[in-house]
Amino acid sequence: MKRSTRFQQRSLFAIGGLGLLIGVAFVLVQFRATLIFTVFLYYASRPIYRKLESVSTPSYFSEYSLPYRRQILAVTTISVFLLPFLLLFTYTLALVVPAVQQFIGQNDLASGYLSAIQSADSGGLPEPIAGLQISDLLDMSPEEIVTILNAPSVRTWIEQTLGTLISSIGVFADVGIQAFLLLSGTYYLLTDGPRLSRWLFDHFDESGVVESYAIAVDDELSSILFGNILNALVTGIIGIVVFSAYNSISPAAVQVPFAPLVGALTGAGSLIPVVGMKIVYFPVGAILTVGAVASGQATAIGYVLLFLILAFVVVDTIPDFLIRPYVSGNRTHVGLLMFAYILGPIVFGAYGIFLGPILLVLVAQFFRTVAPYVATGEPPDQSKLYEY
Template sequence: MAQKDMKGYWKLFGVLVFALLVYMTYPFLEGIVYAIFLYYLAKPIKKQLDKKIESKEITSFIAIITLLSLIVIPTMVSTIYIADTVSKSFPFLIELIENILPQEYSEHINELVSSIKILDVNYFLELVRSRDIQSIVLEPLKRLTEVFLWYLLIMFIAFVVGFYFLMDGESLMGWAVDNAPQRDEKIIDEYIGNMDCALNRIFVGVFLTMVITLIFALISLTVLNMVAPAELKISAALILGLSVLCGLFNLLPGVGIKIVWVPTAILFTLQAYFMGTLMASLWYLLIFALVMAVIVDFVPDQILRPYICGAGIHTGLVLLSFVFGTVVFGAKGLFLGPIILVGFIEYMKTVVPQLSDE
């Protein structure tokens, strides 16, 4: 009797420890989900490295660093180049601010810019301390800094967890099977194996969709630039930068690459307006918006992604998992939605028939 009571206490203790583990890790669920994505993308690289290097720690580190370099470095270069292009248009942006903001705010912005130009430090600090400037500039900047630091932490967690998944992921799956009750060992092994294959197909498909979006954007922007009015032509480097950002922001839920092409279209429109060629350039602006919205945005995201990421699952369900996941969970839902879908479908295919036989 006492032994049965102790088993009950141990089960209760296990539930308590598991609940504490979930409570501790839940705030960082986003980083863990991104780590799973990195794991499946870096796994093919690691397999090739394993043939030449024996140390799994070294191959895991090289694989994940290589993957991050392929994503982060082009993004940083593109962002820096675009920021440099925007900075060269600083006078145009100041004129735009003067025309858009109310008169009182425009005056404050002009005073702030003037104080920076003449390096009047005391006057600049006095302006910064004013409530108007703080509400317009400093408070949004503070919030932006907080968001940046939080996502820096999330990316660090994704890197660390992804590294350990690469190094010990297969051992972890084997441990789960070995520690299962003997009568359930076969079911759990099959369930984990099927989930692994399906998630590999889906997440590699997500990455391929990014690459396809980048290629579509590069071709579309190049062709559009050939027929663009002289005042709206852009450099080849800027085309490449915008294309890379389109590929990257294809990952963002809901907004997607609209965060790239919509501001670009607005800037083109404002540039044509201030140069007095808006009506003459209207045809190009409409074609630009149509091509970017349909060919670069809609086709890869809504049509190609479900087919590429199908993994033997109905394409409509895959598409809905991306949509529902992002609506419910935010950015991490782009990856968490398919994980939940695959977990449910494999449970129905693998586990339920076994339960029915019993």
């Protein structure tokens, strides 16, 4: 009887724990895009953090700041590297989005929002209050002010203006919350991530299988997220700057069409194996050549050659030369990785560019490290985890 009661208690605790896990999973799903992007930022900033950690000895810190060494290094990494990168990435989006809207012929996507803001101009004010000054309002009686405010056109204008302000506040609040979650999540992963994983391995992984799996996944994600995707983002930003600068000095006949969009596509093209971003700027070069010949200008061909040189040297070669040495992972098949980059955004949306490769790595390393243990019952040999 006592054993039965104890079993019932354990079952209730298990059900309660399962309910808690479901609740936590429900909350995390609501912020899935933010969490996925936080993982990317962690892997993108971790090499910088570790580099600072290796060059900063305890002598750099006072006896009061030494216990907070990890926190100081994490804040330095986020301030010096992560925040400028996020600001540059946001500015890049501000350039790319209008180019995409222009490309697909939807230049008026934000016209409703802009018209609501522009209605604050005196020309957009309703008739009862158009041209009124503050001094005029002060000279009015309360009854006259109430009469003006009760006018249908004024009430409609007030409702639209308040709706626009409330929407703007909601947008800025949401952006602020997301930014706080991104930065704080990256901070805690940098400072406490290794200790948390070590605690989990020591208490819940007697066989060592989970640790082997986590090490393999971590190493490959570090390669993919820091190497490949960061290379694509940096290349896209450089492409936008270079192509926009080229357009500022080149004749109209040989200007790059939708330069910010082409620059962003160049960065995305770097994810494609073998051909890389040449799949983008070679066709653009061909289009510019046709435009140069059609224009009949003798110097136009020179500008096309300048475009190809800038694309090959500044956009293609230099970022690849600087970032590729950090890419050490080749265990994930490049063909599968390419499909993960393509299918991820299609299935999951914008954050799928990160989630697709993460899921691929999780599945591939599961079959590499955990599946043999399930089949044979023998823990994986750590020395053979990274053999090709």
